[in-house]
Amino acid sequence: MAILNILRYPDPRLHRVAKPVLLVDQRIRDLADDMLETMYEAEGVGLAASQVDVHERVVVIDTSDDHDQPYVLINPELIASSAEFTEAEEGCLSVPQIYDKVPRHSRVTVRAQGRDGVWFELEADGLLAVCIQHEMDHLMGKVFVEYLSPLKRERIKTKMLKKTRDEQPRR
Secondary structure, three states: OOOOOOOOOHHHHHHHOOOOOOOOOOOHHHHHHHHHHHHHHOOEEEEHHHOOOOOEEEEEEEEOOOOOOOOEEEEEEEEOOOEEEEEEEEEEEEEEOOOEEEEOEEEEEEEOOOOOOOOOEEEEHHHHHHHHHHHHHOOOOOOOOHHHHHHHHHHHHHHHHHHHHHOOOOO
């Protein structure tokens, strides 16, 4: 397994739409394992393949306290969502140390393939529902800051660009 590089907003690659996985094979299983390791290392609860510059429909999520309940969602499709919304403070591994409230459906049902390629359905509420919607947005090329006002988005973009510049080795 390997720790993958997480793209940082406003990297334009974060806006690419992910393509469906045509075959769930060892390459995809290895990708999912690497994504889980990367997510745990970064202390996140979800990661989309788009965030590690692999533009295929793969998401990993683990909202458990002990990091022992991982979900691998391949080719996820939202098949039901509640009429009720919830607003929770969201963050993102691609937008480190930035948090803001985003309205999300309170409950969702997602259909996806697992590591074995078999289709399953998952009903979720609370943090898991928020996380599923957040990660599926990534697969569509959307970052959570795009739900925020243009002024907030511009401030975040400026802060992320400065942070990236400050972290570059000096010559």
